[in-house]
Amino acid sequence: MTMAASSSCTAAPVHMPNGNYPGGIEKDETAEQAATRELQEELGVDVHITNSLGKGEFEEGENEYSYTWYQVKVLAGTPSIKEPHTFDDLDYFDIEDLISVALSANMQVLLKSLLGDQ
Secondary structure, X not given: OEEEEEEOOEEEEOOOOOOOOOOOOOOOOOHHHHHHHHHHHHHOOEEEEEEXXXXXXXXXXXXXXXXXXXXXXXXXXOOOOOOOOOOOOOOOOOHHXXXXXXXXXXXXXXXXXXXXXX
């Protein structure tokens, strides 16, 4: 399985899960380390970053966000919800089908970039 992830982090299999996505770079942690840690904590998978998918910034309400997305290969584990108080569903979509899915602002920026609409 190949997934896309980002730090501030975003987890998104390239058949991507819908909804909210893992996030947060801790002190003295690189963006890459945050992406791999968040995928382990929130989806229960160990990954290896294989490619950078780019960076994006957006505003939501009064907050500004900066993301770096990565493509990763799952080395161990099967994605599952590890934080049920944060996530209520995990699903997979073909990237072209995401146009009709209600996505977070973060994922809207990534999707536009991946589809060349930026």
